Amino acid sequence: ILNMAGASERTFIMIKPDGVQRGVVGDIIRRFEQRGYKLVALKMLQPPKALLESHYEEHKGKKFYEPLLEYIGSGPVVATVWEGVNVITVGRKMLGATDPAKSEPGTIRGDFGIVTGRNIVHGSDSESAAKREIGLWFRPEEVSDWKHTAEKWIY
Ligand code: RTP
Numbered sequence: 001i002l003n004m005a006g007a008s009e010r011t012f013i014m015i016k017p018d019g020v021q022r023g024v025v026g027d028i029i030r031r032f033e034q035r036g037y038k039l040v041a042l043k044m045l046q047p048p049k050a051l052l053e054s055h056y057e058e059h060k061g062k063k064f065y066e067p068l069l070e071y072i073g074s075g076p077v078v079a080t081v082w083e084g085v086n087v088i089t090v091g092r093k094m095l096g097a098t099d100p101a102k103s104e105p106g107t108i109r110g111d112f113g114i115v116t117g118r119n120i121v122h123g124s125d126s127e128s129a130a131k132r133e134i135g136l137w138f139r140p141e142e143v144s145d146w147k148h149t150a151e152k153w154i155y
């Protein structure tokens, strides 16, 4: 019996400047696609400082806040939105622990990262964060609610 446990949800996943520089954009997107999640928004941009201040407002005042803004603002990032059952929690598992030295091999950070200050990728950590972050990074019309069709698209 098919058990589609849980409702579909969306999460914000951002490939940080070091992920772009390292050439692992395709690998990260592939992992989410192969897991079975649906890509519903994607863009590359040089994030403006004001956007990063909003995105990381929970960390304002912490000692790593300024270096963090400098790091994420240092080059283009790839902003994505993914949709599917449990994608917020499962997405965070796929990323691995914040400190790549503690991330399990097989996770994105565990496979590509070494230090917390260059940890390759961001993922929303809750439903409210996901909603807030998707709204910050994308206009509504930039997020597509495309559906899988019966057409196999192979000729
Ligand atoms: P993210 O928000 O990027 O998905 O990462 P996270 O939830 O696992 O970690 P969070 O606590 O939200 O921290 C945000 C990012 O700030 C940098 N950081 N540096 N030097 C440090 O102690 C430190 N702590 C955090 C990391 O880039 C982390 O991903």
Ligand code: MG
Residues within 6 Å of the ligand: 123, 125
């Ligand atoms: Mg976080």
